[in-house]
Structure formats: C-alpha cells, structure tokens
Amino acid sequence: MRVKPDFRKFHEVDAEALCVSLFEGEGLEDALLRELDQRLRGVLAAALTSGEVKGKFGETLYVPTMGALAASRVLFVGAGKRSEFTFDTIRQVAGTAARFLRQRGIRSMAILRRSTLELSRSAQAAVEGVLLGLFDPGTYKTQEKEERTIEEVRLVAEGESEAEMQRGIERGLILAKATNFARNLVNEPASVLTPLELARRAEDMAARYGLDIEVLDEARMKELGMGALLGVARGSDEPARLIVLRYIPEGDEAFLRRLPTIALLGKGITFDSGGISLKPADGMEQMKYDMAGGAAVLGALRAIAQLRPKIKVLGLVPATENMPSGRAQKPGDILRTMSGKTVEVINTDAEGRLILADAITYARQLGAQTIVDVATLTGACVVALGSVYAAIFGNDQSLVERVIAAGREAGEKLWPMPLDPEYREQLKSPIADLKNVGGRKAGAITAAYFLKEFAEETPWAHLDIAGTAWLEENKPYLASGPTGMGVRTLAHFVCQEAQRGSPEHS
Known part of the structure; x- marks a missing residue:
C-alpha cells in the first residue's frame, strides 16, 4: 500500500473516494463543509436536514460526485462529538472508512483533515487506522476470501507541513x-x-x-x-x-x-x-x-x-x-x-x-x-x-x-x-x-x-x-x-x- 501526503484543495484530489469526518450535531457552519455541499448540489444539507446522517460515531453516508469533484465519490463518516475527538477517533474513523470502501471495491482513498490536533500524530493515527482496519484474519479461507485491497491512501491537508506529515506517515506505517x-x-x-x-x-x-x-x-x-x-x-x-x-x-x-x-x-x-x-x-x-x-x-x-x-x-x-x-x-x-x-x-x-x-x-x-x-x-x-x-x-x-x-x-x-x-x-x-x-x-x-x-x-x-x-x-x-x-x-x-x-x- 502506498501512503502519500496531499496538499491540494479537497476538490482537486483525484482519488476514487474522498473520506470526510462529520461531527455530531454539525451543520454547514464550517466553510469547508459548506463548499463541499455546494459542489455536491445540496446532498449533504438534505441528509443532515432529514436526519439520514447526524454525525454519530460510525455513521456513513456515501455519495457519488457526478464530476463535481476530482474524486469519484465522497464518504462521510460520523466522528461523534467534536469535544470528544481524539487521535484514537481519527484511528477509528480511518479504519471505518477503509473497511467500508474495500467492501465496495475502491482501490484509492483520500482522508481529509478536519481537526486542529497535532499534524504528525494525526497523520500517524490515520495511517494506523487504515492498516489495522484492513487486516484480514481469513488466512486459510479458500472460498469467500476477501481479495480486494486498497492500493493507495492520501492524507489531504492543504497548506500543512510536508515534513510533519511524512514523519507521521512513516511512524504510522511502522507501528x-x-x-x-x-x-x-x-x-x-x-x-x-x-x-x-x-x-x-x-x-x-x-x-x-x-x-x-x-x-x-x-x-x-x-x-x-x-x-x-x-x-x-x-x-x-x-x-x-x-x-x-x-x-x-x-x-x-x-x-x-x-x-x-x-x-x-x-x-x-x-x-x-x-x-x-x-x-x-x-x-x-x-x-x-x-x-x-x-x-x-x-x-x-x-x-x-x-x-x-x-x-x-x-x-x-x-x-x-x-x-x-x-x-x-x-x-x-x-x-x-x-x-x-x-x-x-x-x-x-x-x-x-x-x-x-x-x-x-x-x-x-x-x-x-x-x-x-x-x-x-x-x-x-x-x-x-x-x-x-x-x-x-x-x-x-x-x-x-x-x-x-x-x-x-x-x-x-x-x-x-x-x-x-x-x-x-x-x-x-x-x-x-x-x-x-x-x-x-x-x-x-x-x-x-x-x-x-x-x-x-x-x-x-x-x-x-x-x-x-x-x-x-x-x-x-x-x-x-x-x-x-x-x-x-x-x-x-x-x-x-x-x-x-x-x-x-x-
């Protein structure tokens, strides 16, 4: 698996799926979510209004972008309450996203940074979450064995430090x-x-x-x-x-x-x-x-x-x-x-x-x-x-x-x-x-x-x-x-x- 930092704007990232954390009770106050919703023609706003997604931990909303973003799809993953968001939450959100996307045959995914937690440790936690989540215990299966895998992961953090990101990625891969x-x-x-x-x-x-x-x-x-x-x-x-x-x-x-x-x-x-x-x-x-x-x-x-x-x-x-x-x-x-x-x-x-x-x-x-x-x-x-x-x-x-x-x-x-x-x-x-x-x-x-x-x-x-x-x-x-x-x-x-x-x- 290749893991790379990506410093482009979220809508320029050309992965098969872009993963976005969504906090519980969150609306479109955040400028990034507001722009994302506009590009998706109001899909996120409609889902939030209807209660289809509330940002509770582990919830998912999977949306095709229909060319509105460079990524083919957006996966929103509930991250729970913002006040309780930790590096372990990043780990679990990344693992949830990776397992969800592998089941759908996705081979490249990008994870969008949505917190102000320390950059290097955030990158490390995200990498750990993906690799730990994709572990397959079915070693000896000959039927119904999960053969699909995610080949590339990008960590998207526009304007952040490349050295810090790379340090976190390398440590996350090792651990x-x-x-x-x-x-x-x-x-x-x-x-x-x-x-x-x-x-x-x-x-x-x-x-x-x-x-x-x-x-x-x-x-x-x-x-x-x-x-x-x-x-x-x-x-x-x-x-x-x-x-x-x-x-x-x-x-x-x-x-x-x-x-x-x-x-x-x-x-x-x-x-x-x-x-x-x-x-x-x-x-x-x-x-x-x-x-x-x-x-x-x-x-x-x-x-x-x-x-x-x-x-x-x-x-x-x-x-x-x-x-x-x-x-x-x-x-x-x-x-x-x-x-x-x-x-x-x-x-x-x-x-x-x-x-x-x-x-x-x-x-x-x-x-x-x-x-x-x-x-x-x-x-x-x-x-x-x-x-x-x-x-x-x-x-x-x-x-x-x-x-x-x-x-x-x-x-x-x-x-x-x-x-x-x-x-x-x-x-x-x-x-x-x-x-x-x-x-x-x-x-x-x-x-x-x-x-x-x-x-x-x-x-x-x-x-x-x-x-x-x-x-x-x-x-x-x-x-x-x-x-x-x-x-x-x-x-x-x-x-x-x-x-x-x-x-x-x-």
Whole structure:
C-alpha cells in the first residue's frame, strides 16, 4: 500500500473516494463543509436536514460526485462529538472508512483533515487506522476470501507541513505493520505455530530488522534452573524455547554504558489446553491465542528496531504448549524456579505465571533495570474489565502511570489494579514458598502478585490482556480476531523512556 501526503484543495484530489469526518450535531457552519455541499448540489444539507446522517460515531453516508469533484465519490463518516475527538477517533474513523470502501471495491482513498490536533500524530493515527482496519484474519479461507485491497491512501491537508506529515506517515506505517505482524502470529493455528516455529519466525524478523537474537533450548534452560518453565513444558511433545531478543542503539561503548535497559516480556503459550487441569471444550479453540503477549513483544521489538530510540531493550518470550500427558506436571507437584523459590502447583491451568516467573528472573540476570510483561493471564481479568480495558499492575507507581500514558498515546486502554500486601496471604502454601493460584477471589490480582514475587525490587509492570487480545465480533473499524494489543503501547513506552532517560536529557 502506498501512503502519500496531499496538499491540494479537497476538490482537486483525484482519488476514487474522498473520506470526510462529520461531527455530531454539525451543520454547514464550517466553510469547508459548506463548499463541499455546494459542489455536491445540496446532498449533504438534505441528509443532515432529514436526519439520514447526524454525525454519530460510525455513521456513513456515501455519495457519488457526478464530476463535481476530482474524486469519484465522497464518504462521510460520523466522528461523534467534536469535544470528544481524539487521535484514537481519527484511528477509528480511518479504519471505518477503509473497511467500508474495500467492501465496495475502491482501490484509492483520500482522508481529509478536519481537526486542529497535532499534524504528525494525526497523520500517524490515520495511517494506523487504515492498516489495522484492513487486516484480514481469513488466512486459510479458500472460498469467500476477501481479495480486494486498497492500493493507495492520501492524507489531504492543504497548506500543512510536508515534513510533519511524512514523519507521521512513516511512524504510522511502522507501528501498524508491526501490530499486524503480531496479529498474524496470534491468528495461526497451534499446529502451525509451535514453540519452534514461533522461535523461527522471531529469528527471521530479527535478521530482517537488525536485532540480536538467542534462542534457548530445553537443555540450556535446565542448566539455568528454569524449573517453572520446564515444568509447564513437560506435558507437550513440542519442545519449549525461550526467545531472547536484543535491541542496542548506535553509539560508542561509553555512550551505551550510560543507557538504561528495559525488558519486555510476553507469555508465549502456543496452545493452552489447561494441562491435567483440563479446560472445558467450549471455546478451547481460542487457546491458540494464549501467546498473544509473546506476539506483542515480538511486534514491539520489530517496531523499536525501526524507530531507533536511544535505549537498550531486551525482549523475552518463553514459548511452550500446556498439554496433558503421562509426563505432564500434576496438581500437588513442587517446582523449583530459576530464582530458587519453590512453587506448589495447585492448578496446571495457571501456567502463564510459571513461565513468566523464570523469564522475569532471567531478565533481571541479563541486566534489566525495568521490566514490563504482557500476558493473556487470567479469565478473572475478563470478568473484571471485559474487552474494553486491559489491567495493569506494578510495584512502582510512576512506572505504571508511564505505561498507562503510553497506552493512551497508542489508543490502548489500561486500568490500574491494586497489589496490596494482604493479597499475598492467598498464595501461601504449607509445603512450598508459594502456591500458583490464590483461590477464586481476586484471581487477576493474585496472579499479578505471584509475578511480583519474582520481580522483587526491580521496577516492574504487568499487563493482563486476556480480555483485549481477541475481538469476538467485527467492529466498523476492526475485524474480529486478534487485535495486536500491546504492540503499540510497548513501542510508545520504550520511545518515551528513551526521551526521558537518555544521557542527552539527563
């Protein structure tokens, strides 16, 4: 797809369709809308008067121009209230327009700027919206497969800065493509995306974008004492892997020594049957997406490698299946983690926290000064927050607030949850240092508290994306299936931390 800035007057833009945001309750007070309506011979005024379109979010009005504009058609898209218009609104309006137009065979579209929000970030949001909206989860369809695509997008902003527009376009392309890369990983069936295949794709991505990568096999994990990760892996015939990516910016040794190191961790359970504590059959097919946190980390590292922030980044993805077998771990087993702490396994379906425990310890050993993990960790989080917000926990309030701010920038909502020490009581075991579950009460919180035990004094935040990693039904601006939740938040967070903590700013 080609994305270009366009600085001509709207009526000179020769795309197949011109997309125009329409605010709720808006009339023809705006000079641009008034001129557009005059050129369309009153079509917009008639639609507004009749109530056919009111500017409510997601509404559409599709009008042929009959030669009145260089564009063949105009698509009006409801943007909701002007007072609530944000960069995320731009993202969603652009996604709605792209999906609407693709269904009608349009190959070139133009999006008209109608706000005073910062130009570069507006362009970025529009590009992200189009690419995210056009993602097609029907990878394996042979019938009724969507073959149509939009080949060109123009962002129309008469008289604006070309440098700012181009900067936003390039950043939007990087982040959206990285998000769709993660979505493609999550979308793969577990028979295709085994832990070995996930590691292979990580290697391909690292080679393409100039990242260092090391993939630890089970023998190496055993040497390191990763008993929790290997305990989960015991039930599967597919060997586990620990993917370790490194991003190091350009600079001499003295400069690099002064840079902080952030570790991004992602749960990589490529299929979660629950193990011996077997899940119900209903909905189990969706457990291929239990590696969405790992996919988010891979996608974020891909974006970071192109954005080139001045900060060192580790990306760790512990990858395994959670399966029942004669060798599988059982309730009542005791695991010795890499940290030396022991864990009594109460429920083998609480496996994500086990593999992340060893990954957190290893990240600390590798020198991480800040850790952010992302995981489809608990059903309790879905019950608490549904599919609107992901939960965020942490042992450092400032870190939590900075990650929330990065999520807001990315259009990904995070809600802070408590980690009071009283919740630790639910994890007490009579035989080991910890239990891997804390009972029915506060399930998402006790899962996060379990991870907190391994982060120890290192600033750490945990994103539980169980409710937001997968979309059950199509939205006007996004297809059902994997969302790529976390990719853009992590990338924004790393870039913000680089600006905040680089030697140039200290």
